[in-house]
Amino acid sequence: MTTETTPSVSIVLTGSGGAGVMTAGSMLLDAAGRAGYYALMTRSSGPQIRGGEAAAMVRIATHPVESHTDRFDLLAAIDWQNVGRFAAEIPMDGASLMVGDPGGGEKPQNIVASGARQGDLPLKEMAKAIEGGRPNMLMLGAVAAMIGLPEQAVAEVIERSLKRKGQEAIDASIACVRAGAEAAAELPPVPRLAAARGDKSRWSITGNEATGLGAIRGGVRFVAAYPITPATEVLEWLAPALKKVGGVLVQAEDELASITQIIGGSYGGTPSLTATSGPGLALMMESIGLAVASETPVVVVDVMRGGPSTGIPTKSEQSDLNIAVYGLHGDAPHLVVAPTSLGDCLFTTQWAVHLAEALQTACIVLSDQSLGQSQAIINRPADVAFLAKREKPALTGADLKRYAITDSGVSPMPIPGTPGGQYTADGLEHAESGTPSSAASDHKNQMDKRLRKLTAYNYGDHWADLSGAGDTAIVTWGSTCGPVGEALDRVRAAGGDARLIKLRLLTPVQPERFAAALDGVKRVLIVEQTHGGQFYRYLRAHYDLPGEVQVFAKPGPLPIRPAEIVDRLANWS
Amino acid sequence: MDTNTASASLTAKDFKSDVKPVWCPGCGDFGVLSSMTKVLAELGLRPENVAVISGIGCSSRIPAYLNCYGFHGVHGRALPLAIGLKVSRPDLTVVVTGGDGDGFSIGGNHFLHACRRNVDLTYIVMDNQVYGMTKGQASPTTEANWAKGKLTPGGPGINPFYPLVIALASGANYIARCSSGDPNGTAKVLAEAIAHPGFSFVQILSPCVTFRPEQREWKKVMRPSPVEPTDDPARAARRLMSDDGLNTGPLYIGSRKPYQPELKASVTDLADLEREFAV
Numbered sequence: 001m002t003t004e005t006t007p008s009v010s011i012v013l014t015g016s017g018g019a020g021v022m023t024a025g026s027m028l029l030d031a032a033g034r035a036g037y038y039a040l041m042t043r044s045s046g047p048q049i050r051g052g053e054a055a056a057m058v059r060i061a062t063h064p065v066e067s068h069t070d071r072f073d074l075l076a077a078i079d080w081q082n083v084g085r086f087a088a089e090i091p092m093d094g095a096s097l098m099v100g101d102p103g104g105g106e107k108p109q110n111i112v113a114s115g116a117r118q119g120d121l122p123l124k125e126m127a128k129a130i131e132g133g134r135p136n137m138l139m140l141g142a143v144a145a146m147i148g149l150p151e152q153a154v155a156e157v158i159e160r161s162l163k164r165k166g167q168e169a170i171d172a173s174i175a176c177v178r179a180g181a182e183a184a185a186e187l188p189p190v191p192r193l194a195a196a197r198g199d200k201s202r203w204s205i206t207g208n209e210a211t212g213l214g215a216i217r218g219g220v221r222f223v224a225a226y227p228i229t230p231a232t233e234v235l236e237w238l239a240p241a242l243k244k245v246g247g248v249l250v251q252a253e254d255e256l257a258s259i260t261q262i263i264g265g266s267y268g269g270t271p272s273l274t275a276t277s278g279p280g281l282a283l284m285m286e287s288i289g290l291a292v293a294s295e296t297p298v299v300v301v302d303v304m305r306g307g308p309s310t311g312i313p314t315k316s317e318q319s320d321l322n323i324a325v326y327g328l329h330g331d332a333p334h335l336v337v338a339p340t341s342l343g344d345c346l347f348t349t350q351w352a353v354h355l356a357e358a359l360q361t362a363c364i365v366l367s368d369q370s371l372g373q374s375q376a377i378i379n380r381p382a383d384v385a386f387l388a389k390r391e392k393p394a395l396t397g398a399d400l401k402r403y404a405i406t407d408s409g410v411s412p413m414p415i416p417g418t419p420g421g422q423y424t425a426d427g428l429e430h431a432e433s434g435t436p437s438s439a440a441s442d443h444k445n446q447m448d449k450r451l452r453k454l455t456a457y458n459y460g461d462h463w464a465d466l467s468g469a470g471d472t473a474i475v476t477w478g479s480t481c482g483p484v485g486e487a488l489d490r491v492r493a494a495g496g497d498a499r500l501i502k503l504r505l506l507t508p509v510q511p512e513r514f515a516a517a518l519d520g521v522k523r524v525l526i527v528e529q530t531h532g533g534q535f536y537r538y539l540r541a542h543y544d545l546p547g548e549v550q551v552f553a554k555p556g557p558l559p560i561r562p563a564e565i566v567d568r569l570a571n572w573s
Numbered sequence: 574m575d576t577n578t579a580s581a582s583l584t585a586k587d588f589k590s591d592v593k594p595v596w597c598p599g600c601g602d603f604g605v606l607s608s609m610t611k612v613l614a615e616l617g618l619r620p621e622n623v624a625v626i627s628g629i630g631c632s633s634r635i636p637a638y639l640n641c642y643g644f645h646g647v648h649g650r651a652l653p654l655a656i657g658l659k660v661s662r663p664d665l666t667v668v669v670t671g672g673d674g675d676g677f678s679i680g681g682n683h684f685l686h687a688c689r690r691n692v693d694l695t696y697i698v699m700d701n702q703v704y705g706m707t708k709g710q711a712s713p714t715t716e717a718n719w720a721k722g723k724l725t726p727g728g729p730g731i732n733p734f735y736p737l738v739i740a741l742a743s744g745a746n747y748i749a750r751c752s753s754g755d756p757n758g759t760a761k762v763l764a765e766a767i768a769h770p771g772f773s774f775v776q777i778l779s780p781c782v783t784f785r786p787e788q789r790e791w792k793k794v795m796r797p798s799p800v801e802p803t804d805d806p807a808r809a810a811r812r813l814m815s816d817d818g819l820n821t822g823p824l825y826i827g828s829r830k831p832y833q834p835e836l837k838a839s840v841t842d843l844a845d846l847e848r849e850f851a852v
Contacts, residue, residue: 034852201851202851202852203847203850203851204850204852209850213847213850216843216846217843221661221836222657222660222661224657241846243834243839244838244839244840244845245840245846246837246838247836248660248661248834248836250656250657250660250834252653252686253653253683253685253686256649256650256653256682256683257650257652257653257656257682257683257686258653260646260647260650260653260654260657261656261657261660262657263644263646263654263657264626264644264653264655264656264657264658264659264661265657265658265660265661267624267644267654267658268624268657268658268661268662269662270661270662272657286647287646287647290646290647294644294646377852380847380850416621416622416658416662416665417621417622417664417665418621419619419621421621421642422620422640422641422642422643423642423643424642424643424644424645425643425644425645425646426637426644426645427645427646427647434637435592435637436634436637
């Protein structure tokens with residue numbers, strides 16, 4: 001039997017609660033990593049707190065990938081209970097294959113209707129034949145063999161992850177993997193992976209972990225936060241990591257406390273951060289304004305989910321853009337940045353810490369569920385030199401003015417403990433000394449400086465990631481950069497091209513740089529994951545959009561697929 | 574507290590700023606301000622090692638009137654701001670000031686959790702049973718039948734909040750009541766509260782002469798508690814059951830260990846943190 005090889009294979013593993021789907025998915029991802037491939041895994045599950053049907057969507061490729069494709073090559077199910085619930089998330093077609101346990105219930109009609117080829121894999125029965133055997137490990141072995149992952153890589157991952165369970169558990173699982181691989185030989189073929197050629201130093205990491213690492217690398221040593229989906233993993237990673245580096249994470253009573261605790265931490269001179277999602281960000285708004293007015297640096301990570309209200313906590317959307325940019329009361333200039341990929345969560349968060357500290361203001365980092373909760377095998381992100389560095393006064397004493405009007409707009413900030421640096425930070429409008437003032441001149445001068453420090457700063461090339469050429473430009477941001485980038489790869493492979501602008505710095509806006517990036521284009525396509533076109537309206541408000549402008553806006557929970565973008569470009573009307 | 578003490582002794586005046594208070598003539602908060610400057614000097618603290626944190630309201634203006642580090646934040650959130658500061662900078666002496674509306678209404682949840690968390694802070698609430706800054710509405714500690722509040726015609730009609738009872742039930746480590754009309758007695762309690770480890774809560778009845786002129790009487794009717802403070806929460810609770818709200822002095826002095834995570838690095842090379850991600 002010969003099968004074609006391919007640079008990319010997409011697999012979905014499903015089953016009901018407790019069947020071990022997620023474990024098998026993680027092991028498949030890590031085995032791909034060990035074998036030299038790149039990979040991306042997203043998880044989907046029912047609303048149950050524990051158990052419930054689950055799906056692990058894994059794409060494995062010979063090259064770095066930042067998006068799923070339009071379809072899946074293989075669906076493997078431990079059982080079929082409620083798997084139909086995922087039908088919209090796992091597009092299949094006549095070339096796809098669905099395999100599962102014939103004893104695991106009826107195959108869902110809405111997936112069968114895709115026309116996918118079918119195969120049977122009696123996982124439960126086979127597992128019974130192996131001492132300590134488990135169906136999910138059989139599935140892992142079968143899938144790995146079908147797509148051509150070396151058994152050695154799978155065995156190594158099993159040895160590493162089951163070390164604590166003992167040799168018997170390891171042997172049983174490896175026996176399952178072998179049995180699964182043998183059974184797989186009888187199944188209809190799926191494309192096999194071409195030879196791996198991955199970089200030596202690759203990481204297996206989630207976006208939320210990358211965000212946490214970026215925070216610590218930037219210098220954050222105090223975090224206060226309240227748990228919320230899908231931001232919690234940022235905090236779960238940070239809590240022990242901060243402890244190791246002499247910092248601390250405090251679990252606060254609510255988001256009102258989280259944001260004010262980090263303002264207090266930062267006032268004391270410690271770079272401070274909180275992470276939340278839309279509902280928490282909404283609660284924090286008043287105090288983010290306090291950070292702006294009192295010029296206290298803080299970083300607020302918002303891992304966006306479907307809104308409004310409780311919305312869809314486990315699914316991605318980009319619909320907190322408006323509140324992040326416009327949500328503060330009063331004229332409150334502040335920073336809003338967004339990572340352009342899962343791995344970029346590290347860079348963008350580290351940069352955010354640097355910017356907030358240098359400019360003594362609040363910086364909101366807009367990550368999203370799709371970046372945050374996906375796990376990927378990526379090249380190790382490059383080290384960058386951005387660190388927290390706050391300007392401190394050279395002189396203290398009677399003449400010190402905490403809110404001194406300066407050319408840069410940044411006023412040196414004394415840290416408590418510094419003799420002669422005493423001042424009262426204030427959310428009330430104030431004179432240069434910090435004394436409350438409602439004088440028109442003080443209000444104007446202080447607002448001018450708080451704006452000037454942001455607009456006069458040179459953000460360098462980091463304001464956006466630019467690529468491509470031609471008279472068509474796509475402007476996008478956040479996790480949507482993934483499928484758009486994949487779409488452009490296809491366009492380029494077919495001999496075409498377009499410019500791609502992935503915006504990282506959302507405020508303050510960069511009109512000159514943006515105009516230069518779009519110079520001469522005839523068509524602009526704006527891609528975003530919202531219902532109301534928030535990104536399009538934001539761009540319209542702040543930038544000149546040349547030529548014909550079209551918007552591809554789609555709310556969550558379904559991800560934007562590369563083919564949708566290719567199609568929109570091909571059928572421009 | 575030891576490391577924050579002065580080598581050269583300072584006086585109350587050294588802790589006063591030159592900013593003129595916005596308070597009405599006769600406001601009880603003047604007395605609290607003078608008790609605070611007095612006690613900070615008496616404790617031998619240095620202005621640069623003290624931070625006074627507040628929210629919004631008449632009494633929350635205090636940080637600007639002091640010569641030390643201060644933060645005048647948003648309404649109701651002085652406690653979490655102070656917790657963030659103290660947890661990350663345990664070397665500082667952190668005092669929180671505010672009123673009954675700021676602390677028990679909009680900031681009520683933080684009050685419960687600050688008592689519970691027991692960070693080494695002193696929380697001074699200048700209680701005048703009214704919202705003064707917004708011109709005379711009922712506060713959480715206003716009597717049910719106080720009929721002069723414009724938003725609550727005929728009186729709020731709900732029972733007042735009992736700050737000492739709540740503080741005790743929530744785990745505060747030091748609980749006392751003072752009268753702003755007795756600045757020396759107040760200074761004595763504040764000195765003890767600041768020196769005591771953990772979360773110290775001091776309610777100071779501080780008259781609003783503008784909207785509650787009848788509170789001028791407090792000076793006459795408030796008196797030192799006839800009994801010594803206790804370290805037994807059950808005993809303190811029984812005393813509060815028969816409390817008329819006018820006894821002054823410490824009620825409860827506990828010995829619960831303050832919340833203070835150790836800020837000691839075990840990893841010096843940040844590359845150690847990324848090892849877990851290597852494929």
